[in-house]
Amino acid sequence: xxxQEKNILVDGLNxxxxxxxxxxxxxxxxxHGGMGxxxxxxxxxxxxxxxxxxxxxxxxxxxxQSQALPVKRTDVLLHWIKAFIDAHQLEQVVLVGNSFGxxxxxxxxxxNPKYAPAVILINGGGVPEFPSFFKIIDKIPGLSxxxxxxxxxxxxNPGALQKLIYIKPILTDSFYANSKAxxxxxxxxxxxxxxxxxxxxxTPLVPTLILWGVEDTFTPAGDREAxxxxxxGAVLTEIAECGHMPQLETGDVFNWQITTFLDKLTRPVAxxxxxxxxxxxxxx
Numbered sequence: 001x002x003x004q005e006k007n008i009l010v011d012g013l014n015x016x017x018x019x020x021x022x023x024x025x026x027x028x029x030x031x032h033g034g035m036g037x038x039x040x041x042x043x044x045x046x047x048x049x050x051x052x053x054x055x056x057x058x059x060x061x062x063x064x065q066s067q068a069l070p071v072k073r074t075d076v077l078l079h080w081i082k083a084f085i086d087a088h089q090l091e092q093v094v095l096v097g098n099s100f101g102x103x104x105x106x107x108x109x110x111x112n113p114k115y116a117p118a119v120i121l122i123n124g125g126g127v128p129e130f131p132s133f134f135k136i137i138d139k140i141p142g143l144s145x146x147x148x149x150x151x152x153x154x155x156x157n158p159g160a161l162q163k164l165i166y167i168k169p170i171l172t173d174s175f176y177a178n179s180k181a182x183x184x185x186x187x188x189x190x191x192x193x194x195x196x197x198x199x200x201x202x203t204p205l206v207p208t209l210i211l212w213g214v215e216d217t218f219t220p221a222g223d224r225e226a227x228x229x230x231x232x233g234a235v236l237t238e239i240a241e242c243g244h245m246p247q248l249e250t251g252d253v254f255n256w257q258i259t260t261f262l263d264k265l266t267r268p269v270a271x272x273x274x275x276x277x278x279x280x281x282x283x284x
Contacts, residue, residue, distance in 0.1 A: 003046045007065075010083045016065035017058035017084075018042065021050035026262065027090055030057040031081070033099025033124065033245075034186030035156050035164070036178040037064030041098055045247040048255040056093070058084055060101075062185040072188065073196035074107070081108050085115060092117050094262060098245060099124040100189065106231075109204035118207040118265060120258060123216055123244045125227045127202050130194050138194050145191065152187025156180050166215035166243030167250075208234040209261045213242035213249060235261070 003020040032041035038057040062068035097105030102124030109116035156179040212224040228236040
């Protein structure tokens with residue numbers, strides 16, 4: 001199924017996004033991480049998801065071709081997600097976030113449960129605890145901007161990407177270039193989290209799937225269990241021989257995991273139990 005490149009005005013700001021699938025299907029809203037834009041994160045897997053779902057994948061503000069927010073605050077960014085959903089006249093979307101995008105998905109779902117019947121977190125979603133050092137330097141604008149700019153460069157440099165990605169052929173020259181170009185936007189997002197803080201509503205009370213590529217050697221191994229423990233009822237599924245971006249490294253498995261998780265949520269209980277009952281009856 002073809003993927004269309006589109007633009008839409010959200011609160012007067014241009015938002016560049018990708019769309020695929022049929023609008024009468026359940027909608028997935030894909031939120032990318034800090035290493036690149038929506039195209040880098042989702043382009044290969046969108047046609048697979050679109051066979052079952054209506055899929056939207058926007059560039060976050062300041063990334064790709066989307067305009068940056070005039071006010072850099074966490075609550076404004078979360079409102080931007082809500083306004084994007086409203087602009088498409090959607091009542092609910094399943095939010096899927098990778099890395100930094102997983103944190104945004106978590107925070108949005110915690111504050112807006114009516115919009116999010118389920119969430120899927122991919123190699124991310126932990127709520128960071130920033131050392132007091134960051135809050136001190138944030139009061140020195142020039143120094144703060146410089147330090148976070150360095151953070152953006154470090155997070156998107158080839159060495160970091162080598163640790164993030166297990167399936168190395170993904171690391172093309174284009175991938176490196178796109179990630180590097182996103183470095184400044186990513187640094188501004190992290191600076192925003194420190195400056196404006198993280199909302200007190202942090203725990204989504206909706207069905208949550210945590211997908212984790214276990215060969216991600218950049219993200220601490222204990223993060224996935226900590227995230228699971230912090231969200232009541234969350235399901236953790238580990239994917240072997242896969243790194244930080246399962247949607248790129250093992251697209252078929254990624255698609256199957258999401259489709260199966262959401263199918264179980266919508267399948268009537270009686271129907272879900274009919275199969276095993278019938279097997280027992282036939283075998284008896």
